[in-house]
């Protein structure tokens with residue numbers, strides 16, 4: 342499989358519309374990739390809390406439309422990162438208004454799956470205060486691979502990844518707006534999730550600085566043995582990597598730790 346991770350910069354001197362157009366042209370340049378990945382909340386910036394309500398959109402809103410056209414033009418599967426979703430059910434009493442929602446788009450431009458981030462970042466109160474929590478695991482079956490979806494802070498919660506593994510995931514895709522000051526955790530957690538689940542991890546962060554938070558960049562691709570196959574630098578960059586999906590099965594066969602699980606096993610593993 343060939344994956345391209347678009348580590349787009351989210352500096353505040355660029356408008357959301359301009360970044361959307363730029364992201365769409367970067368996606369169009371990835372023709373030939375099997376999967377293209379954008380980061381978390383790249384239209385607005387993951388820490389730009391004061392802009393969330395104004396930039397919130399529905400699942401068929403401007404980001405989806407721009408990304409859908411770009412995916413179709415390039416003929417690629419696109420994990421379009423996440424958007425601030427304005428939820429249609431918010432009119433119901435007590436339902437959350439906003440969610441941090443990831444979108445996966447098929448090469449014909451259709452929305453194949455959305456995923457509402459389950460673990461909201463609560464350390465600075467922003468996301469956890471402003472957004473609702475998702476409550477559903479999400480996998481997507483591509484022609485060659487089953488993707489498991491997680492977003493940013495989710496990377497710290499191994500039980501989410503075990504749940505995705507039990508639903509058949511072979512490749513975890515993790516868009517993020519990860520802060521540079523915790524970059525050591527980013528790399529370590531991506532490798533840990535890969536090793537413990539004998540799966541690929543494609544983790545795509547934003548670059549740049551917004552709302553006073555320097556973003557880590559350093560998007561990373563880790564194989565099922567925990568080896569780093571490719572890692573970006575700190576700035577805007579497209580990280581393209583070819584990887585062999587059969588390594589998931591060979592790793593699970595040759596070093597069958599997943600067969601030795603005793604606790605919380607909900608599905609058999611080869």
Ligand SMILES: NC(=O)CC(=O)C(=O)O
Nearest residue numbers: 462493494518519520523
């Ligand atoms: N912002 C996040 O979702 C996660 C994060 O910053 C972390 O360190 O974890």
